[in-house]
Each structure stands twice: as structure tokens, then as C-alpha cells.
Amino acid sequence: MDLKSIHRVYFIGIGGIGMSALARYFRFINLPVAGYDKTKTPLTSELVETGISIHYEDNVQLIPASFQNKKSTLIVYTPAVSASHSEYQYFQNNGFVIKKRSEVLGLITKDSFCFAVAGTHGKTTTSCILAHLLKETGTPLTAFLGGISEDFYSNFLLEGTEYSVVEADEFDRSFLRLTPNVACITSMDADHLDIYGDAQALTNSFIDFTKRIKPGGTLFVRQGLPLEGITYGIEDDSDYCIHSITIEQGAYVFDLVAPNIALKGVRFAKPGRHNLLNGLVAFAMAIEAGSPPEHLARALGTFKGVQRRFxxxxxxxxxxxxxxxxxxxxxxxxxxxxxxxxxxxxxxxxxxxxxxxxxxxxxxxxxxxxxxxxxxxxxxxxxxxxxxxxxxxxxxxxxxxxxxxxxxxxxxxxxxxxxxxxxxxxxxxxxxxxxxxxxxxxxxxxxxxxxxx
The missing domain is CATH 3.90.190.20 (Mur ligase, C-terminal domain)
Incomplete structure (x- = not known):
């Protein structure tokens, strides 16, 4: 599918955090956007304020007439929506182009230098840190995030199209639609067993994801995971490693060591060693965009956080x-x-x-x-x-x-x-x-x- 042939976009489940980021993107490029969600929330209210039409009843009659032209309307749905949803069935039975959120994300980012953050935990915080670092170092990027960044008060950022930052979601194997240049895997704990059946099937899916990285691309993996890649960790022998941690006024202060990099007195204000690891791999990924290490270290110190993440x-x-x-x-x-x-x-x-x-x-x-x-x-x-x-x-x-x-x-x-x-x-x-x-x-x-x- 060529996105250039799409003139309007309709979302089934528009209020989801990932779906709403896509909706913001299409609205930002001046396409008409509308959608359905089962619940009115502060997030859907924000979308309405941007000119997006949203209704909260699964009712085909409520779909705006202008979005019922199958030749020019793209239908985007979340896998959380049931196949019995009447609006979904209407679009399916009438020959509309229907895509999962992950498919559309893959289409939007395939021609950019794509950073993809995968893992059963830490995706949102890591991708928000990465977007913040790249923004602070002047990198022209588009970011689709799974949470509201406290640095730019949105789950969507558009500062250019040369680079992209996305969360690579393992639910429903969505991340297998992406083709990143640089990826990381933060964790592979058993989860979504309703989808995968067992932990090994989940692990196999992450292995399949690593094969989606473009030729010549880079994979970062947390130390201890059973995958080959550039490692990152705390007080160990990782390729990117944090040492000499102290806590000053509620913030971590540490040394950061990596190939050809040795930084002292780096600050990071989000509590939790898990967040410190998220910050470290975001730093490592941003290096791949050519950002100066010293500038990235300063930007780490100014990261405010993500709503609902500690x-x-x-x-x-x-x-x-x-x-x-x-x-x-x-x-x-x-x-x-x-x-x-x-x-x-x-x-x-x-x-x-x-x-x-x-x-x-x-x-x-x-x-x-x-x-x-x-x-x-x-x-x-x-x-x-x-x-x-x-x-x-x-x-x-x-x-x-x-x-x-x-x-x-x-x-x-x-x-x-x-x-x-x-x-x-x-x-x-x-x-x-x-x-x-x-x-x-x-x-x-x-x-x-x-x-x-």
C-alpha cells in the first residue's frame, strides 16, 4: 500500500496510547482523521481538540460519511479490538484497506533511519529517553511513543523525518512489521501467554525480531539476555557500562564507559536501576545517530520522565x-x-x-x-x-x-x-x-x- 494514495484515516480504538500517536501523526500532516473508542478519556479529549472526530458507541451509523469512501480511506485498528466489532466488520465486508497499527507504523518508518525499542518491560521509558536525547542534540526525528513524555507533553514528536523512534511491541507479534536500523531489547520475561502459549514461543518471537534489523544495522541487548549483540549493564563487563554510582539529591551520579567513551559525573534523575539501564541503552542508541557523547550525557541529566513511570x-x-x-x-x-x-x-x-x-x-x-x-x-x-x-x-x-x-x-x-x-x-x-x-x-x-x- 502506498500511503500517498490515502486521503483520510479512520481509527478503531483511537484512544489507545499507540493508536493516538499515529492519529496525531496523520493529523499533523493535515489528513482528516476520525475514529471510535469505547471510553472517553483525557487523551481522546486532546485528540478532539486537534480537530479529530471521535464517537464512543460501536455504531456504523456514527462513522462520518466522508470516511466511507473505500478508495481514499485507510482503516487502522488495534489488535485489542474484537473481530466481532460491527464497525470493523463493516469496513472488512465492504473492501476497505484495513491495517493493524503496527503495519502502518512499519510503512511510515521504513524509509527513515529507524530506532526500535523492544522488550517486555522498559519500552516506553527507553523510547522517551531516546526521543529526548535526539531532540536535544538537534536530530531531525519523528517519535511514536507508548506514553506521555514529561519533556514534550505528548506521545508524538515530529522534528523531522530523517530518523524515527518507535516502540517495538511484542503483543500480537506486532514488532515483526518493523525494519529498524538500530534496535534494543531490554527484557524478555514471560508475558502475553494468552498470545504465545509459553515463554519459549515469546523468546522465539524476539529472535525473529532481531532478524528484522536492516543489513548493517545494530542490536543492543541487556547483559544476561540469551542474544548476540552489543551489551549494556551496570557494574559488569558490558560494552556500555555504568560504574561508581552515587545518589545525590535524589538523582544518580555515575561514570559511563563504552568503546572510545569515558564520561565521569553523568547525572540521571529517574529513580530505579531499571530506569538507569533504560537511560544507558537510549544513550548507546543515540550514539548511532552520530550525536556527540558529551551532549548526550548532558541531555540525560535533563530528562524529566514519562507519565505513570515512577x-x-x-x-x-x-x-x-x-x-x-x-x-x-x-x-x-x-x-x-x-x-x-x-x-x-x-x-x-x-x-x-x-x-x-x-x-x-x-x-x-x-x-x-x-x-x-x-x-x-x-x-x-x-x-x-x-x-x-x-x-x-x-x-x-x-x-x-x-x-x-x-x-x-x-x-x-x-x-x-x-x-x-x-x-x-x-x-x-x-x-x-x-x-x-x-x-x-x-x-x-x-x-x-x-x-x-
Whole structure:
């Protein structure tokens, strides 16, 4: 398909973080854009403000008439949308060009120098750091991100078309549509077993992804992964390596060593060794664009972060509130370790919303072990996303596996009362579902309560 023949674009599931970045791109190049999503959110409201028409009912009658010309309209859908979706079926039955989000992303970026960030954890933070570094060093790039960068308040950046930055998503094997020049793999922990069946099939898919790298391209892999590539790590023998870490005013200060590079006193302000690794591989990838190491090191120090990735919502001597997207046991462990390192000896309350019945079932014991590290846990009901309930799998089932002395399943409307009753030193909210829509309400209420004391 030639994108030049497309005159308008319709999205099924336009409110998703990856879909909305694509929608912003087509709007940016002045194509008419419209779409459907099941829920109105702050993100869909932002899209509407740019002139995009969105409706929230699966109803063919609500598709704007101008988007019903199959010769000039591209239909983009997310794999999270069911094949029984009536609008999807309408477009399919009437001969429209229908593409998955990943296919369109591959078409847009294939003629650019493409940086692709893959891994079961860390994709969004790494790609946002990389986009920030390239932007700060004047690289002409387009970035499609899986989160809202706190540096440019968007999941989309267009500073040119010579280079591109994309997340290489393993879900539904989407990353096999990409042909990057430079790629990294941050992790390959078992996940999406509803798609892959077992961990080996997931690993095989990552191996297939490495074969998508263009001839002469470069692959970076975290030290310890069973893949051949340029390695990166902390206090080891990696090709790109961080040494002599100290913490100063809540930020990491370290030395960075790589082939023909030796930098001292580099700063990075995002807590967590996992984020430090994300920053390191973003630095390594940016070197491949010809960016000067010293400039990149300075830019690392100015990276602000990504919304819902260890984001400080309240940070005072008396009380700390952190929000994170963590929805896998490995990610919860990383959040816990970062809290322990940056905020030792605090009484911590974790509020967690499990995401997907299958993920909760497949990793129930691992979730219980990770959550049991916290002093106290409030569990919300499982966020189903694209799934239907599984008999016997719910938050009460998970709670019974946990060993915390303080643990409880709560409704969303009861969160605030429970937080106030427990009066923790540090509150952390975690999950990939709609818990994110509660964060500002919690922050505002707790800020107000603290001001009254």
C-alpha cells in the first residue's frame, strides 16, 4: 500500500496510547482523521481538540460519511479490538484497506533511519529517553511513543523525518512489521501467554525480531539476555557500562564507559536501576545517530520522565506519592527496589489494580510474592481490558496468596478513605488499567488534606 494514495484515516480504538500517536501523526500532516473508542478519556479529549472526530458507541451509523469512501480511506485498528466489532466488520465486508497499527507504523518508518525499542518491560521509558536525547542534540526525528513524555507533553514528536523512534511491541507479534536500523531489547520475561502459549514461543518471537534489523544495522541487548549483540549493564563487563554510582539529591551520579567513551559525573534523575539501564541503552542508541557523547550525557541529566513511570505526584519530607504503570511481577519488583533505594525506612502502602484475567492467572504466585514485599496492599478488582472473566480468578483469589499482614480488596470509590485511614509515609499506585484515571483525584485530595494539617 502506498500511503500517498490515502486521503483520510479512520481509527478503531483511537484512544489507545499507540493508536493516538499515529492519529496525531496523520493529523499533523493535515489528513482528516476520525475514529471510535469505547471510553472517553483525557487523551481522546486532546485528540478532539486537534480537530479529530471521535464517537464512543460501536455504531456504523456514527462513522462520518466522508470516511466511507473505500478508495481514499485507510482503516487502522488495534489488535485489542474484537473481530466481532460491527464497525470493523463493516469496513472488512465492504473492501476497505484495513491495517493493524503496527503495519502502518512499519510503512511510515521504513524509509527513515529507524530506532526500535523492544522488550517486555522498559519500552516506553527507553523510547522517551531516546526521543529526548535526539531532540536535544538537534536530530531531525519523528517519535511514536507508548506514553506521555514529561519533556514534550505528548506521545508524538515530529522534528523531522530523517530518523524515527518507535516502540517495538511484542503483543500480537506486532514488532515483526518493523525494519529498524538500530534496535534494543531490554527484557524478555514471560508475558502475553494468552498470545504465545509459553515463554519459549515469546523468546522465539524476539529472535525473529532481531532478524528484522536492516543489513548493517545494530542490536543492543541487556547483559544476561540469551542474544548476540552489543551489551549494556551496570557494574559488569558490558560494552556500555555504568560504574561508581552515587545518589545525590535524589538523582544518580555515575561514570559511563563504552568503546572510545569515558564520561565521569553523568547525572540521571529517574529513580530505579531499571530506569538507569533504560537511560544507558537510549544513550548507546543515540550514539548511532552520530550525536556527540558529551551532549548526550548532558541531555540525560535533563530528562524529566514519562507519565505513570515512577512519577512523583507528591514529594514532601512528610509524605511521598508515586504512580507507576507496573502491571507485571518484574515491574512491581523494580518499583519496590527503587522505593527501597530512594526512600528507605518508609511505611509504604501499595494500591494495585491487576490487569487481565489471563496475566493474573498465569503469574498469580509471582504477583503475590512481589506484592507481599510492601508493608500494606490495597487490591482493586481485575481490569479486564479485552478479556472476559475467568471462573475462580479474581482479586480475592490473588489476595489469599499474599502474605502481607495488612491487605484488602477494595472498590475504587473506597481508595481515598483507606489511604487516609492507613496514613502511610509513602503511597504507590500501580497498574495498567483505568487506575490511571484516579491518580489526579487522589493527588488533589491528599494535597488538600496535607494542607489542612
Amino acid at each position: 512519577s512523583y505526584k507528591i514529594h514532601t519530607p512528610a509524605f511521598v506519592f508515586i504512580d507507576d504503570y507496573a502491571h507485571h511481577p518484574t515491574e512491581i519488583d523494580a518499583v519496590f527496589d527503587a522505593i527501597e533505594e530512594m526512600h528507605p525506612n518508609k511505611k509504604v502502602l501499595a494500591v494495585f489494580q491487576p490487569h487481565l484475567f489471563t496475566r493474573t492467572r498465569d503469574f498469580g504466585n509471582e504477583f503475590a510474592k512481589s506484592l507481599s514485599k510492601f508493608d500494606s496492599v490495597l487490591l482493586l478488582e481485575i481490569y479486564p481490558a479485552r478479556e472476559t472473566p475467568i471462573s475462580g480468578i479474581d482479586s480475592d483469589w490473588l489476595l489469599r496468596k499474599m502474605t502481607n499482614s495488612s491487605k484488602k480488596v477494595v472498590k475504587k470509590e473506597a481508595i481515598l478513605a483507606e489511604i487516609k485511614a492507613q496514613n502511610p509515609d509513602l503511597l504507590v499506585t500501580m497498574g495498567a488499567g483505568d487506575i490511571g484515571l484516579e491518580i489526579e483525584k487522589i493527588k488533589n485530595e491528599l494535597t488538600y488534606a496535607n494542607e489542612l494539617e
